[in-house]
Amino acid sequence: MTFSLDCSTGEGGGSIVRISSALAAATDTDLNLFNIRSNRSNPGLRAQHIEAINAIKQFSGFISVDSNIGDKELVLTKKNAKSDKAFVKVGTAGSIGLVSQAVLFYAFSQKRDLELTINGGATHGKWAPSVEYIQHITHELMGLMDKKIETNTIHYGFYPRGGAKCVFQFKGHDMLSPLNLTEKGELLKVEIFSIASQSLMGRYVAERQADAFTKKVKLNVDVNRHINYVKSLNPG
Numbered sequence: 001m002t003f004s005l006d007c008s009t010g011e012g013g014g015s016i017v018r019i020s021s022a023l024a025a026a027t028d029t030d031l032n033l034f035n036i037r038s039n040r041s042n043p044g045l046r047a048q049h050i051e052a053i054n055a056i057k058q059f060s061g062f063i064s065v066d067s068n069i070g071d072k073e074l075v076l077t078k079k080n081a082k083s084d085k086a087f088v089k090v091g092t093a094g095s096i097g098l099v100s101q102a103v104l105f106y107a108f109s110q111k112r113d114l115e116l117t118i119n120g121g122a123t124h125g126k127w128a129p130s131v132e133y134i135q136h137i138t139h140e141l142m143g144l145m146d147k148k149i150e151t152n153t154i155h156y157g158f159y160p161r162g163g164a165k166c167v168f169q170f171k172g173h174d175m176l177s178p179l180n181l182t183e184k185g186e187l188l189k190v191e192i193f194s195i196a197s198q199s200l201m202g203r204y205v206a207e208r209q210a211d212a213f214t215k216k217v218k219l220n221v222d223v224n225r226h227i228n229y230v231k232s233l234n235p236g
Contacts, residue, residue, distance in 0.1 A: 001029070001030065001086075001176070002029075002030040002031065002032050002059070002075075002077075003024065003030065003031050003032070004030050004031075004032040004034070005031065005034075006035050007020075007033050007034065007037065007038070008035035008037075008038045011109070012035075012037060012038070012039050012040070013040070014046065014048070014049050014098065016033075017033060017036055017037075017049050017052075017053075018046070018048060018053075018057050018101060018102035019101065019102070020033065020053050021033075021053050021056050021074075021076060021199070022104075022106040022112065023106075023119050024062075025056050025057075025059070025060035025076070025106050026060075026105070026106050026108070026109035027072055028078055030075075030076060030077045030078065030083045031075070031076040032044075032073075032074075032076075032083065032125075032175070033072075033073065033074040033075075033091065034073045035073075036071065036073065036074065037072070038072055043070070043072060044069065044070035044071050044151060045071045045072075045096065046069060047069060047090055047091045047094035047121075047169060048095045048096075048098045048099050048121065048128075049098075050067045050068075050101070050221065051090045051099050051121075052088075052098065052099045052101075052102035053067065053076075053102075054086075055086040055089050055102070055103050055116055055126040056086075056088050056102060056103060056106050057076070058080075058085075058086035058087070058088075059082060059083060059103070059106060059114055059138055060082060061078060061079060061081050061082045062077065062078055062079070062080075062082075063077055063078075063079040063080055064075045064076050067199060068186050071226060072205065075111075081104050082108055084113060084114055084115065085114070085115045085116075085117070086114070086115070086116050086117070087110065087115050087117045087119070088116075088117075089118075089120050089160070090117045090118060090119070090120040091120055091121075092120030092121075092125075092161065093121065093125045093157065093158070093160050093161065093162040094120070094121045094122075094125075094162065095116050095121065095125050095128035095129075096123050096131055096157070096164055097123075097129040097130060097131055097133065097174045098128050098129070098166050098230075099116075099118055099121070099129050100116060100118070100134055100147045100206055101129070101138070102169070103116050103170070103187055104138070104149070104170070107147070107149075107177070108147065110172060111145065111171070111172045111174060112172045113169065113170065113171055114169070114170040115167065115168070115169050115170075116168040116169075116172050117166075117167050117172070118164050118165065118167075118168075120157070120162050120163060120164065120165075121157060121160045122157045122159050122164060123157050123158075123164045124157070124158050124195065124236060125158065126159055128225060129225035130195075131151065131166060131216060132195070134151070135151040136191065139151065141195050143195045144179055144182070145176045145177050145178070145179045146173055146177045147170075147173055148170075148173075149169065149170050150169040150171075150173065151166065151167075151169075152166065152168075153166050154166065154167065155231070155232075156195065156197075156231070156232050158197065158233075158234055158235065159234025159236055160232075161233040161234045162233070163232065167180075169196060188221060188222075189221050189222040189223070189224065190217075190219055190227045191224050191226065192210045192211075192214070192221070192223060192224065193226045193228070194207070194209040194210040194225065194227055194228070195225065195228045195230060196230075196235070196236075197229070197230065197231075197232040197234070197235040198229045198230060198231055198232070199232075199235060199236050200229070201229045206227045206229060210227065
């Protein structure tokens with residue numbers, strides 16, 4: 001049986017591609033996606049969508065016709081053996097965070113350990129979660145469900161050139177714990193992770209970013225600042 005999905009439905013962005021591909025692989029369901037991002041100014045698949053799908057294909061054994069940027073249709077079918085490791089290369093400044101996010105949905109179905117290595121792309125870019133957000137927000141929440149994920153940022157990359165490298169390790173699990181978010185918790189502290197290229201150190205850009213946040217968001221709690229200047233192909 002093949003599940004067909006019109007990707008122009010609702011918001012019609014890349015999320016429907018990433019999530020549906022991961023869930024199809026997790027449930028061994030053949031998938032036909034069409035009208036991919038058809039209402040966007042740059043319709044069809046982008047680099048991060050293609051590499052997210054490539055990672056899922058390596059882990060799950062699914063196959064498809066080779067995808068190209070701009071393609072509006074994708075068919076995934078179950079054929080090959082599964083792998084515990086996946087290696088993908090993201091061109092220019094495709095989002096590393098969005099690629100890893102797609103794999104996360106698949107990893108939730110797995111009792112085995114998975115390791116994802118991403119070469120290229122951006123740890124920080126436009127319209128996508130940064131690696132710090134994925135690590136300290138998304139993965140922390142997953143940890144509450146006993147899904148352990150480790151992130152190793154080897155090289156940072158910024159828009160538009162990218163050039164990053166990250167390794168994500170998704171630990172296997174027997175059974176996940178439920179995540180109950182029925183009550184609003186108390187805000188105890190704020191952690192600021194302000195990162196900039198080493199070429200911007202002389203202008204104190206990372207410090208100024210943190211200062212701007214502190215002034216804009218006035219909170220009566222402790223604020224811990226983590227200032228980090230990193231090597232990168234461009235300042236972003």
